[in-house]
Amino acid sequence: MHPHLRAGDGRPSFGAILIGTFVIMLDTGAVYVVAPSVRHDLGADRAIAGWLVMGYSVAYALLLGPGERLGRRFGRETVLLVSLGGFAAASALCGTAGSPHALVGWRVLQGATAGVMNPQILGLLSVASRDRGPVTALLVYQVTSGVTVALGPLLAGALIAWDPAGAGWRAVFLVNVPVVAVLLLLAVAAGRRRVRSWPVLPRGDPASPAAVRDRRAVIGAALDFWHFGAVAAVWYVVASRLRWDEGQSALVAGIGLLPLSAAPVLASVAIGCSPARGSGRRALWAGAGLTAAGVAGVAAALADGGVTGWVLVPSLLAAGAGSGLLSAAVADLVLACRPWRDATRADRMLNVSQRLGAVGGVAVAALAPVGLGAYGALGFVVPLLLLAAMVPDVHRPRP
Numbered sequence: 001m002h003p004h005l006r007a008g009d010g011r012p013s014f015g016a017i018l019i020g021t022f023v024i025m026l027d028t029g030a031v032y033v034v035a036p037s038v039r040h041d042l043g044a045d046r047a048i049a050g051w052l053v054m055g056y057s058v059a060y061a062l063l064l065g066p067g068e069r070l071g072r073r074f075g076r077e078t079v080l081l082v083s084l085g086g087f088a089a090a091s092a093l094c095g096t097a098g099s100p101h102a103l104v105g106w107r108v109l110q111g112a113t114a115g116v117m118n119p120q121i122l123g124l125l126s127v128a129s130r131d132r133g134p135v136t137a138l139l140v141y142q143v144t145s146g147v148t149v150a151l152g153p154l155l156a157g158a159l160i161a162w163d164p165a166g167a168g169w170r171a172v173f174l175v176n177v178p179v180v181a182v183l184l185l186l187a188v189a190a191g192r193r194r195v196r197s198w199p200v201l202p203r204g205d206p207a208s209p210a211a212v213r214d215r216r217a218v219i220g221a222a223l224d225f226w227h228f229g230a231v232a233a234v235w236y237v238v239a240s241r242l243r244w245d246e247g248q249s250a251l252v253a254g255i256g257l258l259p260l261s262a263a264p265v266l267a268s269v270a271i272g273c274s275p276a277r278g279s280g281r282r283a284l285w286a287g288a289g290l291t292a293a294g295v296a297g298v299a300a301a302l303a304d305g306g307v308t309g310w311v312l313v314p315s316l317l318a319a320g321a322g323s324g325l326l327s328a329a330v331a332d333l334v335l336a337c338r339p340w341r342d343a344t345r346a347d348r349m350l351n352v353s354q355r356l357g358a359v360g361g362v363a364v365a366a367l368a369p370v371g372l373g374a375y376g377a378l379g380f381v382v383p384l385l386l387l388a389a390m391v392p393d394v395h396r397p398r399p
Contacts, residue, residue: 017080017121017124017125018140018144019179019183020080020084020117020120020121020183021121021141021144021145021148022144022148022179023084023087023176023179023180023183024087024114024117024118025144025145025148025149025152026148026149026151026152026155026176027056027091027110027152027172027173027176028056028148028149028152029148029149029150029151029152029153029156029235029257029261030152030153030155030156030172031052031053031056031107031152031156031172032053032152032153032235032236032239032253032257033153033156033157033160033239033243033250033253033254033257034052034156034160034169034172034250035048035049035052035239035243036049036243036244036250037160037168037169037250038052038100038103038169039244041168041169042097042098042099042100042103043100044100044103045100046240046244046366047366048100048101048103048104049240049366050236050362050363050365050366051104051107052103052104052107053232053236053358053359053362054359054362054363054366055104055105055107055108055111056107056108056110056111056114057111057355057356057358057359057362058108058111058355058356058359059108059109059110059111059112059114059115060111060112060114060115060118060355061115061351061352061355061356061359062112062115063111063112063113063114063115063116064115064118064119064348064351064352064355065348065352066115066116067079067083067115067116067117067118067119067120068119068123068348070116071119071120071123076119076120076123076124077120077124077187079116079117079120080117080120080121080124081184081187083113083114083116083117083120084113084117084180084183084184085180085184086109086113086116087110087113087114087117087176087180088176088177088180088181090106090107090109090110090112090113091110091173091174091176091177091180092173092174092177093106093109094106094107094110094170094173095167095170095171095172095173095174095177096170118351119348121141122141122347125140125141142268142327142328142331143265143268143269146261146264146265146268146324147265149261150258150261150262150264150265151261152254152261153239153250153253153254153257153258153261154251154254154255154258155172155254156169156172156250156254157249157250157251157252157253157254157255158251158254159171159172159175160172160249160250160251161249161250161251169250216333216334216346217334217346217349217350219333220330220333220334220346220350221334221349221350221352221353222353222383223284223326223330224326224327224330224350224353224354224357225353225354225356225357225360226357226383227287227288227291227322227323227326227327227357228323228353228354228355228357228358228361229357229358229360229361229364230291230295230319230323230361231260231264231291231295231319231320231323231361232357232358232359232360232361232362232365233295233361233362233364233365234260234294234295234298234316234319234361234365235257235260235261235361235362236361236362236365236366237298237302237365238256238257238260238298238302238312238316239253239257240365241302242256242257256312257316259312259313259316259317259320260316260317260319260320261320262320263316263317263318263319263320263321263323263324264320264321264323264324264327265324266321266324267287267320267321267322267323267324267325267328268324268325268327268328283325283326283328283329284325284326284329284330284333286322286325287321287322287323287324287325287326287329288322288326289322290318290319290321290322290325291318291319291322291323291326292322293315293318293319293322294315294316294317294318294319294320294321294322295315295319296315297312297314297315297318297319298312298315298316298319301315330350331350334346334347334349334350335347
């Protein structure tokens with residue numbers, strides 16, 4: 001008897017797989033409001049706070065490729081369940097860390113297990129939505145990830161304010177353990193047979209190993225790198241100002257970040273991956289323009305000392321909506337009309353670019369004063385606009 005995550009028709013269960021997505025993405029947004037509490041408890045400084053984000057993202061990006069190979073070798077469901085267990089163990093270690101450096105180390109382990117999980121989740125979602133194509137699978141993943149990241153700061157703030165059993169910020173990491181335990185128990189209880197978790201490619205639809213060298217994939221990955229970097233820098237700067245400088249509670253900081261984290265989800269859903277029907281260039285340009293305007297607005301507001309009330313809301317909404325438009329448009333640009341394995345390779349390239357972009361954005365924001373960090377985020381916007389200008393070349397039909 002093998003544990004599995006399949007529904008009655010033999011396909012992977014959307015619900016079970018998306019719980020895994022929820023688990024690995026929740027801490028991505030939550031850690032932005034956790035860092036100041038870690039400082040007070042463990043004596044961490046702002047550099048350590050930056051590494052709580054960067055260590056996770058770097059390990060996540062580096063393990064995407066090995067995770068894909070492990071899934072092909074041992075089966076996606078098996079690797080997903082094992083890496084889920086590893087993520088729960090790393091979360092427990094984060095929640096019991098006794099020093100800031102130990103916490104950073106366990107965050108790196110958390111990111112590594114999340115990086116192994118990610119290809120399994122996308123592969124299983126592709127199987128579950130094979131009648132609709134890889135873009136649909138990625139859209140489902142993006143919306144779930146976006147909703148989870150949006151809820152992360154809010155749930156983290158609520159947990160810290162609730163302070164269950166006096167755990168404080170540690171509860172943000174420890175809550176992963178029972179969630180994963182329930183999912184693993186359900187998988188074991190449902191285990192009957194092991195099914196190959198990769199779709200059969202139709203005849204005449206070969207998977208080209210040169211996909212990652214395709215110009216569309218390269219430009220799409222570059223777009224993702226720059227806009228994820230810009231938004232991550234804004235996340236870090238605003239959270240730092242609210243928590244470190246203004247002394248706001250974790251819950252207030254979570255609410256303050258909600259416009260930035262919720263807008264990408266709404267924008268991705270609104271566009272519905274419709275660029276294939278002619279709106280791709282418009283979505284890319286609109287996304288780049290909104291992101292640039294939002295980042296510039298945040299930098300200007302912070303330079304004037306404004307961070308409370310409604311001062312930042314329009315700029316945060318613009319930056320978030322622009323990021324959501326870009327994510328959906330890039331996904332269609334890179335993944336549409338590709339065979340399954342080709343699309344998976346290209347998608348892994350996008351994931352690596354997104355994680356590394358987030359690392360770069362946080363590094364720019366963390367290594368400069370808050371005001372300069374916000375203006376530093378504008379450095380991510382200039383290449384974004386230049387790359388958007390290259391889209392007409394990219395959209396020419398491939399031979």
